[in-house]
Amino acid sequence: MQGIVTKIIPFSSVDGPGNRTAIFLQGCNLDCKYCHNPETRKRxxxxxxxxxxxxxxxxxxxxxxxxxxxxxxxxxxxxxxxCPHDSTPKASPMTAEAVFDIVKKQMPFIRGITVSGGECMLQPEFIRELFILAKDQGLGTLIDSNGTVPFGNYPELLEVTDGVMLDIKAFYDDEHKFVTGGSNREILENATYLGENGKLYEVRCVIAPDLYDCEKSVKATGEFLLPLYKHHPFRIKIIAYRPMGVRAEYSDMRVPTQDELSGYKDMLSEMGYEEIIII
Amino acid sequence: MRPVSMERVEQTRGEILDIIKSAELTHEQKVTCLANKADSLMEVLDLPEGLDELLNVPGDVKCICDLSEGHAPLRPRYITPDYGKLMKEGCKYLNLEAPRDLFEALNTLLIFYKHVPSVTNYPVYLGQLDDLLEPFIDTVDENTAAKLIKMFLLNVDRTVLDSFAHADIGPKPSKTAHYIFEAEKVLEDAVPNLSLKYEEGVSTDEYLKEAVECALTCAKPSFANHKMFTGELTENYVIASCYNGLPLGGGSYTLCRLILGNIAKKASSIDDFKNNKLPYVMDIMARYMDARIKFEVEESGFFENNFLAQEGFISRDKFSAMFGLVGLADAVNILFEKEGKEGRYGHNDAANQLGVEIMEIINDFNNKHTNPYCEVTGGHFLLHAQVGLAEDQNITPGTRIPIGEEPEELIDQLNVLSKFHKYFPSGTGDIFPIDLTVHRNPEYVMDIIKGAFAKDLRYMSFYSSDSDVIRVTGYLVKRSEMEKLDAGHAVIQDTTALGLGASRNGHILERKVR
Incomplete structure (x- = not known):
């Protein structure tokens, strides 16, 4: 089947461990105020x-x-x-085979691929086809997701997926709705499901101090995830809001200071988390 | 010895006075320059006919360059002493006993370095430091070992005043290498240049990661494809000077380079270049190198009288010579333009293929040319992709893609390089400035190194786009020192001036960040 592919980055140092080819799929079901690639939101x-x-x-x-x-x-x-419609004319339908032909050019320089978006889990069957091809060549497979689509519905996809990098953009639902336009109920359930099944590779918190109570949220997220972490460790990424690429109306919000970010890192490491990365 | 004109003598005397009065040269740099001026009046080599018009002409038409080796070579260009012998036996000439602990080992090396000559008058090879020091590393406690290694490296930077001085480590991890990384990250000095001989399976991932993290801080170590080098030069090879693979216990008599772009300018077509102009220049350069080697071996007396040879730290039959080239990209682009062909080196398959064909011609020539004093490499010279000189203008180093023309995607650049690195056992390499974000993901660089070496790349260097120590072409300089020199102040290391020249003429600060 075909996926709607926004772009493919041959060498990426920021989409999971090591050097990976990152594939971005078009279309998203959230509307985060600080979205830095809003053109990937709609078809x-x-x-x-x-x-x-x-x-x-x-x-x-x-x-x-x-x-x-x-x-x-x-x-x-x-x-x-x-574009009046939060989209891009550069996204195009491609088969998993066609995408993988592009991925193969990067071998042996890459250790794996990462599918991101948009929200790539809106196209789960396409990801599965692509991951089967990748696994066949010994490449790692990671999904970068906003967590709104239940992974429990796609056990066959998870079989060929090494792990998921999951966004928890605010812990409290009212704040999450304010930041992203959607509820985080499914996202937290997904975190639990993935954590219990050893498929949670990374959790990301985006720190945007003008939008929600970041300290309270990071603390609650850390406490919520701790039992899952003890079951199967994962890393946590603290990502600072930055105005690059953000829609004009949200591009003048305050960027968190390095001290604030380090404070959240310290808070999480006191809870027992070991691998915490500030970006 | 042939006579020279009084006019030339007077001109040289004027140049000598300029050196003496220079505000930008340190005392040591003046002494070196004065010696070179004296040497420049010598005419003792049996030069091949036709050399003069290829060598002693303005830069834009020069086809052969001898990299300031002088007219009467009194020692080989690069010397790679067997420091292992020093550690085991000491040195009679210097009245040094074999060291018994880390204090003595480091002191012995520092003393010995003062007595190892080269074209720069400083040693270009400082030894395989992990093998040399690991037997002594546990003779003191860990803190003392770390401190001693740091002081040793500081001493080398402030007394071996030239960043062509190169130390090696690897492929196996060691405590010594760990202390070196820890020290270099703090020191951020240009000297010594440092290579890690890497082999997947022998070098652990933890070791490689530590090395990459160090490189992203202070632009060293660089990474050498150990499997490739041992396949060509056996286990007894060293990386010296910029990135030169050479036999241990010997070195290289000489290094001359073909300036391929200027040779291409003289050709009327691709065929004329391949069949006439290039072979003509190669023949003269090879015979010029033969003449230099003959003088060094048969007349200079170096191998009879220098203690390094007398005591067996080096032996004459472990020397070879480096047949260098620059500007493959320039030659391909000039020839394509002459024939009205579309496409440029690094971007177009036909242009890259012409590059390969030119390399095959040079390789074939080298395999047919023999020199009686290069026994260690089968009687042949070793090909070398030379990195350029500070005064080079419009000359692209070795087989590199010109700065500013690097392919948008690193993968495309790597695929081009993988066609060319295999030709150069005595060295080639590429340099990649890396974006700051990679500090949090050193595995990104590790994956690129592993992939590259699996695809027959030979040698790679990385530095962080914001670091003070940066790699110019093959050697390291500090941006802060270049700024000092640019403002008219004398600076301690010779190579800072070369870096400043290269940043003006060679655009080295404008490489594509990855």
Missing amino acids: CINCGECVKNCPAGALSMENDQVHFDPTKCVSCDTCIKT
Whole structure:
């Protein structure tokens, strides 16, 4: 089957351990205020607005569909900036085989692949097909997810998945709804399910002090996860909100200080967590 | 000895006075420059016909460069003493007994370094430090060992005033290497240059990780493909100077380089380059190297009279010579333009293929040329991808892709490099500035090293895009020292001036960050 692929980064140092090829899938079911790639949120509706604006002639309309020619693209991102619909004309349908052909070019320099998004778990069957191909070549497989889709419904996908990197963007549901537009009930259940099954590789907390009580949330998240951590350790990433790529209305929020971030790290290490990374 | 004109003598006297009065040269640097000026008046080599118009001409038409080795070589260019013998037996000439503990071992080495000559007048090889020191490392407690190693490295940086001085470690992990990493991370000094001989399965992941973390702090160690080097030069090889693979207990008599871009300028077509212009220049350069070697071995008296040879720290029959080249990318691009072909080296399959064909021609030539004094390498020279000189303009080092033209994706750059590293047992290498975020994921660099060595890359260097110590072409300098020199102050190490020249002419601060 085909997945809607936003982009593929051949060498990534920030999408899991070691060097990995990162595959980003289009479409997301949350609406985080600090989203740094809002163009990955929705699928293209072929309105053609970007075709009019592209300065390089890389976009055209063919049979009422936006067509993207990567050879002409100058990566100026005008299409993304002018899209009225939080999408990108660069996302395209690809089979798992076609994606894996691109992944293979990076071997033996990579230890694995990471599927991210958007919210990649909106396309679970595509990920499974891709991971089967990766496992067959001895590559590691990680999913980067917002946790809104229940992993328990996809045991066959988890069989070929080394681990999941899960966002817990706020612990208390009212705050989570304010930050992301959605409830975190399913996300916390997913954390439990993945933790109990040894598939929780990493948990991420995004620190955006203007949006919610970060200290209270990090503390509660740490306490909630501790039994799972003792069962099967995972790492925690404390990610600072940064304005890069963020939609204009949310791009002037306060960036947390290094001291604040270190304070959260210290709090978690006092609870017993060992691998805590500040980004 | 042939006579020289009084005009040349007077001109040299003027240059000597300039050196004496220079505000930017230290005393040691002046002495070295004065010796070179004296040597420049010598005419003793039996030079091949046609050399003059290829060698002694302006930079944009020069086809052969002898890298300032001088007119009457009084010692081999690179010397790689067997320091293991020193540790076991001591040295009669220096009246040193074999060391018995770490204090004595380090002191013995520091004394010995003062007596190892080279083209820079400083040793270019400081030994396989882990093998040399590990037998003594437990003769003191851990804190003392760490402190002694740190003081040793500090001493080397402040007294061996040239960052072509190169120490080796690996492939097995050691306490010594651990102390070196810990010290270098704090010292952040340019000297010594440091290579880790890496072999997957022999070098542990913990060891490699520690080394990568060190490299991201202070731009060293670099990583050498141990399996590849041992396959060509046996276990008894060293990495010296920039990244030069050489036999232990010997070294290299000489290094000259072909300037391929300038040779390509003289060619009317790709065929003319391959069949006429390149072979003509290679032949003259090889015979020039033969003449230099003949003088060193038969006339200079070095191998009869220097204590290193007399006591067996080196032996004449372990020396070879380095047949160097620069500007493969330049040659390919110039030839493509001449023939109206689209595509550039590093980006286009046909251009890269022409690069491979040129390397095959050079390799074939070298395999056919013999020199009676290069027994250790089968009577042949070793090919060397030279990294460039400070004054080089529009010359791309070795087989590298020019700075500013690196492919957008690192994978594409690595795939091009993997076609070329195999040709150069006496050294080639590529340099990658790494983005700061990788500090939190050293495994990223580890994966790239492992993949690269599986694909026959030979030698790789990394540095963090924000670090003070950076790799210029093959050696290290401190940005802060370059700024001092740029402001007109004398600086302690010779190589800072080379780095400053390279940053002006070679754009070394503009490499693509990965």
